[in-house]
Amino acid sequence: xxxxxxxxxxxxxxxxxxxxxxxxxxxxxxxxxxxxxxxxxxxxxxxxxxxxxxxxxxxxxxxxxxxxxxxxxxxxxxxxxxxxxxxxxxxxxxxxxxxxxxxxxxxxxxxxxxxxxxxxxxxxxxxxxxxxxxxxxxxxxxxxxxxxxxxxxxxxxxxxxxxxxxxxxxxxxxxxxxxxxxxxxxxxxxxxxxxxxxxxxxxxxxxxxxxxxxxxxxxxxxxxxxxxxxxxxxxxxxxxxxxxxxxxxxxxxxxxxxxxxxxxxxxxxxxxxxxxxxxxxxxx
Amino acid sequence: xxxxxxxxxxxxxxxxxxxxxxxxxxxxxxxxxxxxxxxxxxxxxxxxxxxxxxxxxxxxxxxxxxxxxxxxxxxxxxxxxxxxxxxxxxxxxxxxxxxxxxxxxxxxxxxxxxxxxxxxxxxxxxxxxxxxxxxxxxxxxxxxxxxxxxxxxxxxxxxxxxxxxxxxxxxxxxxxxxxxxxxxxxxxxxxxxxxxxxxxxxxxxxxxxxxxxxxxxxxxxxxxxxxxxxxxxxxxxxxxxxxxxxxxxxxxxxxxxxxxxxxxxxxxxxxxxxxxxxxxxxxxxxxxxxxxxxxxxxxxxxxxxxxxxxxxxxxxxxxxx
Numbered sequence: 001x002x003x004x005x006x007x008x009x010x011x012x013x014x015x016x017x018x019x020x021x022x023x024x025x026x027x028x029x030x031x032x033x034x035x036x037x038x039x040x041x042x043x044x045x046x047x048x049x050x051x052x053x054x055x056x057x058x059x060x061x062x063x064x065x066x067x068x069x070x071x072x073x074x075x076x077x078x079x080x081x082x083x084x085x086x087x088x089x090x091x092x093x094x095x096x097x098x099x100x101x102x103x104x105x106x107x108x109x110x111x112x113x114x115x116x117x118x119x120x121x122x123x124x125x126x127x128x129x130x131x132x133x134x135x136x137x138x139x140x141x142x143x144x145x146x147x148x149x150x151x152x153x154x155x156x157x158x159x160x161x162x163x164x165x166x167x168x169x170x171x172x173x174x175x176x177x178x179x180x181x182x183x184x185x186x187x188x189x190x191x192x193x194x195x196x197x198x199x200x201x202x203x204x205x206x207x208x209x210x211x212x213x214x215x216x217x218x219x220x221x222x223x224x225x226x227x228x229x230x231x232x233x234x235x236x237x238x239x240x241x242x243x244x245x246x247x248x249x250x251x252x253x254x255x256x257x258x259x260x261x262x263x264x265x266x267x268x269x270x271x272x273x274x275x276x277x278x279x280x281x282x283x284x
Numbered sequence: 285x286x287x288x289x290x291x292x293x294x295x296x297x298x299x300x301x302x303x304x305x306x307x308x309x310x311x312x313x314x315x316x317x318x319x320x321x322x323x324x325x326x327x328x329x330x331x332x333x334x335x336x337x338x339x340x341x342x343x344x345x346x347x348x349x350x351x352x353x354x355x356x357x358x359x360x361x362x363x364x365x366x367x368x369x370x371x372x373x374x375x376x377x378x379x380x381x382x383x384x385x386x387x388x389x390x391x392x393x394x395x396x397x398x399x400x401x402x403x404x405x406x407x408x409x410x411x412x413x414x415x416x417x418x419x420x421x422x423x424x425x426x427x428x429x430x431x432x433x434x435x436x437x438x439x440x441x442x443x444x445x446x447x448x449x450x451x452x453x454x455x456x457x458x459x460x461x462x463x464x465x466x467x468x469x470x471x472x473x474x475x476x477x478x479x480x481x482x483x484x485x486x487x488x489x490x491x492x493x494x495x496x497x498x499x500x501x502x503x504x505x506x507x508x509x510x511x512x513x514x515x516x517x518x519x520x521x522x523x524x525x526x527x528x529x530x531x532x533x534x535x536x537x538x539x540x541x542x543x544x545x546x547x548x549x550x551x552x553x554x555x556x557x558x559x560x561x562x563x564x565x566x567x568x569x570x571x572x573x574x575x576x577x578x579x580x581x582x583x584x585x586x587x588x589x590x591x592x593x594x595x596x597x598x599x600x601x602x603x604x605x
Contacts (some may be wrong), residue, residue: 108391131355139342158351162349163352
C-alpha cells in the first residue's frame with residue numbers, strides 16, 4: 001500500500017497543477033483553453049507522474065522511462081502542469097501556453113526535450129499509437145510500462161476499438177489505459193451524445209477492467225494503478241476513473257460551459273479564490 | 285542486401301509486384317533485425333506468408349483495421365523499430381490520411397507504408413478498389429516521401445532505399461503479372477534522383493510506375509517517325525527532382541507526363557506546379573486517368589479506355605507538336 005506521505009505529496013502536486021492550469025488558461029487570454037477536461041484528469045496525471053511512473057526530468061530520453069501518452073490531447077493543460085511541477089518545463093515557459101511561436105500548443109506536440117512523448121489532439125490516435133509503443137517494448141523485451149489517458153467521449157471513435165481489440169490480441173499487459181470518465185463531452189453529456197457502457201465494452205474486448213469511483217481521489221487512483229501494475233492477468237489494463245469535469249473550480253464543475261473557452265478576470269479571481277480556499281482546508 | 289537479386293527478376297516479372305514485394309521484405313528482414321512487417325489481413329494477398337514464417341516474432345496482423353495499422357506501426361516506430369505497413373493502395377492513403385498525417389508526417393516517424401495494386405490494377409473489382417487518388421492524398425502531408433517503382437528490380441531498390449531513409453515513406457506499387465523488366469542489370473537508385481532512362485532531343489516523357497513501359501514503347505514508335513523522345517523515370521514523386529526538370533525544360537520542346545493516377549494531385553500536377561515558376565518552360569500535356577470514376581475492365585482495357593497505351597501516347601504527341 002501507498003504510504004501516507006506519498007499520497008499527501010501527490011495531493012500537493014495536484015493542487016499546484018490545478019493552479020498551473022488556471023494560470024496557463026488565463027494567460028492564453030482570448031485564445032482560451034480546455035479547462036474542464038484538464039481539471040477532471042489532474043489526479044490521474046498527478047498520480048502517474050508523482051507516484052507511479054519511472055521517469056527522470058533531468059533525462060527525458062532515458063530509455064527505461066515509463067511512457068505517458070495523453071490521448072485526449074485537448075486536456076493538455078493537465079499534462080503541461082505535471083511537466084511544470086516535475087521540472088521538464090519552466091514556469092516562464094509555462095506562461096507561453098498558446099502564445100505565438102510557443103512549443104505549448106492547444107494540443108501536445110512531440111518534443112522529447114520537454115517530456116512531450118507523442119503528438120495528440122486528433123482523438124483516438126494517441127491511444128492506438130500507445131498500443132504500438134507497448135508492443136515495441138514487448139518486442140525489444142524492455143520492462144517499462146506505457147500509460148495512456150483516454151477520454152470517455154473519445155471512446156466514440158472507431159479507432160479506439162480497433163486498437164482495443166488489437167491490444168488484447170497482443171496481450172499488452174505492459175499497457176495501462178485510464179479512461180477519464182467525466183461524463184461530459186464537447187456538446188453535452190456523454191449519456192446524451194453517445195450512451196456507452198464503457199466498462200462492459202472494454203471488458204467485452206478482453207481487457208482487465210477496474211472501476212475507480214473517485215477518480216479525483218489520489219489514494220484511490222494510486223491503489224488502482226498499483227493493482228494494475230502488479231496484476232498477473234496477462235491482459236492489457238484499463239482503469240475507468242469516474243471524475244468530475246472542471247474539478248476544483250466551483251463554477252466549472254460538471255458544467256457544459258467550461259469544456260473549452262476563454263476566461264476573464266472575474267472568473268480567474270473566483271478560480272484562484274476556490275483554489276486558495278481548498279488549500280486552507282487541506283492545511284487544517 | 286547490397287547485391288541486387290537479379291536471379292529473381294524473371295519470376296518477379298512473371299508474378300508481378302506483390303511477389304517482388306514479399307521476397308524483398310524477406311531479404312530486408314534478414315539484413316535488418318529491427319525491421320517489422322505489419323499488415324491488415326492481407327498476408328497471402330501481399331505475399332507476406334514467407335516473411336511471417338521466417339520472422340514470426342516480427343510479423344503482425346492487426347485485422348481489417350487500416351487506421352490502426354498506421355497508428356500501431358507509428359507507435360512501434362516511435363520506439364525505434366523500422367516498420368513496413370502493407371495494405372491496399374485503394375484503401376490506405378485515403379482511409380488513413382489522418383493517421384498518416386498525424387502519426388507519421390507530424391511526428392516524422394520511420395514507417396514505410398506500402399500500397400499494393402495501385403492504379404487500376406484491380407480492374408474487375410470496381411471503383412472501390414481503384415487507387416487513383418493515393419499520390420494526391422499523400423503529397424499534401426509534410427515529411428512524406430513518395431516512391432512509385434517502375435519495374436521488378438526497382439521495387440526491390442525502392443524498398444531497400446526506403447529502409448535506409450529516416451522518416452515516413454509511401455511506396456506505390458503498380459505492375460501486375462507480366463510486369464516488364466526495364467532494369468535487367470543493377471543500377472544506381474537514389475530517392476529524389478530521377479533517372480534519364482533514354483536520351484531524346486525533341487519531346488520528353490516523364491513517367492513512373494508501370495506506365496513507364498508504355499512511355500518507352502511510345503518513344504520507340506516515335507523514333508520510327510523521326511521524333512526523338514527523352515524518357516525520364518521520375519520514380520520519386522516527392523521530393524521531386526527539380527534539377528532533372530530544369531534540364532528537361534531547357535532542352536525539350538514538349539513535356540508529356542504519363543501516370544496511372546488522377547490528373548489532380550499526382551505526378552503531372554507535381555511537375556506542373558514546379559513548371560509554373562520556370563520562365564519559358566515548354567508546354568506540358570498530362571496523360572492520366574483524368575478526373576472521373578472508371579468503367580469495369582481488366583488493366584489492358586483500362587489503358588485503352590483512358591488513352592494510356594503507347595500508340596495513344598504517340599497520337600497525343602503528334603497532335604501537340
